[in-house]
Amino acid sequence: MTTASSSTGHRSDPALFDYLLRLGDDSLILAQRLSEWCGHAPMIEVDLSISNVALDLVGQATLLLDYAGEVEGKGRDGDKLAFHRDALRFRNCLLVEQPNGDFGQTMARQYLFSTCQRLLFRGLAQSTDARLAGIAAKALKEIEYHADWSAEWVVRLGDGTPESRERMINGFAWMWRFVDELFQVDEIDAAIAKAGIAPARDSLRAAFNAELKKTFEAATLPLAPLPAAILGGRKGHHSEHLGHLLAAMQFLPRAYPGATW
């Protein structure tokens, strides 16, 4: 485990490498999940929307994991990190690997993730690490759209028909357990925050709660205290869902090493 003194944003910095994996894996795994909707969404416009969000997230993942590979200094690039790592080595939060469920469940997950990601990336755009600041400023413009779009769906479904409302409530009921992890601060987050590379995640919680309250009021949905949290994604302790997701995502490059278009 690294200490704060080693996280100065220089190459071969294990804390920065791990932190970039967390960011990149969040985007990558959610992108893969969203891609499962391609051709199956309730409407063609929604199909395009989800695919576009997935594409933006793949773009973020590519930039973040390429950078992670450079920081690690062992010759791995974004593709290598995405396709040739096992589940235990992934550092994404548990939220993004949760199954799509129905459209309500997918929108609940998207809303929670994008709302948090928007707050985080606003801070990252001011990072002392210029490379990360550039990536974040670029990605933030896309994330703003994802957050607004998913909030609109939460309101539309929550304040919709009895069935859409029930599905939205059920969707959030699945996801609440994984919200606390988004704001968890361990020794890596603390070291990164101390170096001014990223805001400490727990500092984003108040703004997130305010946003949640605003959206739920507009959606006429009830907000209850969160159930007990499930943690572990940042240490590689994942749900069984991630293994199945990776099997689909990694099959081709592993079965046919070096394959290109």
Add this chain to the structure above:
Amino acid sequence: MSSPLGTGWRDRIMHVLANVPDPEVPAVSIVDLGIVRDVRENPPAVIITPTYTGCPATDVIKGSIRQALDLADFRDVGVETTLTPPWTTDWISDTGREKLRAYGIAPPPHSSTLRAKQLPACPRCGSTNTQEISRFGSTPCKALWRCLSCAEPFDHFKCH
């Protein structure tokens, strides 16, 4: 001071780039869209910036620039990508905006007017009696709208 690239190299390279179309919206060039950020002399390189992080057109654009530079005998001029500052639709030239409109795509508003919530004008009939169908369209940079006057759907280049 002479350059190894020859006299007037910058104008000549810009002329080459002005004829490289965007692969998704071939009516406009990459210069019109503001994707070309700089032409550097030493080491010689064209600096471009992606519109969206995951836009698959970025690789195609790089390939098209490479091909166009090679054909114009600028084989030693590289193609580099930068993220900073991030691309904005404010960099789309006035010519580019007019070309987009003529092509059937409502051009983006300038970010300075974004908060005014002005609706895009229908690129066909010019009416501003328009409505958003979907925030995401056929490419990352576009949203899907419809005109309530002439009833035609149209693409709107999103303010970004």
